[in-house]
Amino acid sequence: MKKTAKILFLLLVFAIVLTGCEADISVPGEVGQDIITADEALKVMEEEEVVVVDAQKSGDFEDQHLDGAVNIARNDITTFGPYPNMLADASKIESSLGDNGITNQSKVLIYDNNNNMDAARLWWTMLVYGHSTDNMKVISGGLNALEEAGATFTSGEYEVEALEYKADEKNEDLIATKDEILAQVNNPSDDVAILDVRTADEVSEGIIPGAIHINYVDNNKDNGEFYPPSYIQRYYPDNDITPDKEVIMYCQTSIRAAQSYIALHNAGYRDLKLYDGAWIEWSSDSSTPKAMPTGAPAEPSAQDGS
Incomplete structure (x- = not known):
């Protein structure tokens, strides 16, 4: 019986390797709501x-x-x-x-x-x-x-009745600072990933040390619509951006980074932060370390273009 179970297990492992698929990585949040x-x-x-x-x-x-x-x-x-x-x-x-x-x-x-x-x-x-x-x-x-x-x-202008909106206190848990980034660079944690979402030309001139480069437009299909959560859930883990990590993302001024933020949040990621000062703050400080990028984003192990 034990021998049979072992054989079945080895066959399962072989099948996973053969197909190039990995076991699903669970995500902590609701998927597809955003x-x-x-x-x-x-x-x-x-x-x-x-x-x-x-x-x-x-x-x-x-x-x-x-x-x-x-x-x-x-x-x-x-x-x-x-x-x-x-x-x-x-x-x-x-x-x-x-x-x-x-x-x-x-x-x-x-x-x-x-x-x-x-x-x-x-x-x-x-x-x-x-x-x-x-x-x-x-x-x-x-x-x-x-x-x-x-x-x-x-076309043209519009009229709308003004109403009252009362903002809550700013949620600092969703925002990363330069000091947080610097702490990660100086003492890297396996539980934190820094994500640079700029273009290849931009990152070729410098990147935050240790950052992973995934252009924000990679979240979109050719028609400009977002890829579905199933695709994001494979693409990002294939590039070491997994839901169990705190993911801090940035671009030049972190407008594009917000697009990557919602793509990940929509796919169930929850420990997410936007570095609001972004590359423009980091690069303007002569004391912050800069690096050159290595490698290129990997394709998902099992693509879903739907």
């Missing part, structure tokens, strides 16, 4: 009371936006000090959301025309200030996907 398809979003708009937020630049919004959408652009949720595109304070967020008819209880659908990055940054900002993940989703593929789904668009 990102919604354009078709699903249009159905929600018909059936529920929601606020649709267009995260384009104001000029692009005026040229074309979903009929009934409000506009919250990047400048409405960030500040330019001490470094560009850093998280704005609570009072600015309260004004930006409240002035656009959003309350703490509002269900919000967000889209952009920029590889999902600005929509994701607004989603992350609202998360930091306490908005429930049950009440906000990013529309995968943004404006182009909505067009393909048959959405109605308009």
Whole structure:
């Protein structure tokens, strides 16, 4: 009996090696709750009371936006000090959301025309200030996907009744500082991974020592929609970004990093932080160590392009 069990075990191991598949790595959080398809979003708009937020630049919004959408652009949720595109304070967020008819209880659908990055940054900002993940989703593929789904668009300005939004205290657990990054660089922990989501050209000029490079656009399919959680759950562990680690991500100013943040969160990752000062803070400090990247992202062991 023991011999038979051993043979069966060896056959199972051989099958796993032969197929190139690995055992599933469990994720701690709910999967698929943060990102919604354009078709699903249009159905929600018909059936529920929601606020649709267009995260384009104001000029692009005026040229074309979903009929009934409000506009919250990047400048409405960030500040330019001490470094560009850093998280704005609570009072600015309260004004930006409240002035656009959003309350703490509002269900919000967000889209952009920029590889999902600005929509994701607004989603992350609202998360930091306490908005429930049950009440906000990013529309995968943004404006182009909505067009393909048959959405109605308009142009020009809009009017909306201002309401009150009260931000919670900033959740520092979702934000990494330069000192945290430096501590990890100087004394690396196996439980922490630093993720650089910039382009290959950008990282070729320098990277935070020990960081793993995965371009944020790798989260998207060719049509600009996010890959499903099943793909993310293979792609990132194949590159040593596993759900059991604290993952700290950054780009040039951590707008793109927010897109990687939501892709991982949507796939069940929960111990996530955004380094808000980002590469621009790190590289501007002559005392911080810099390194050159090694290798390239691995392909998932079992791809799912759906």
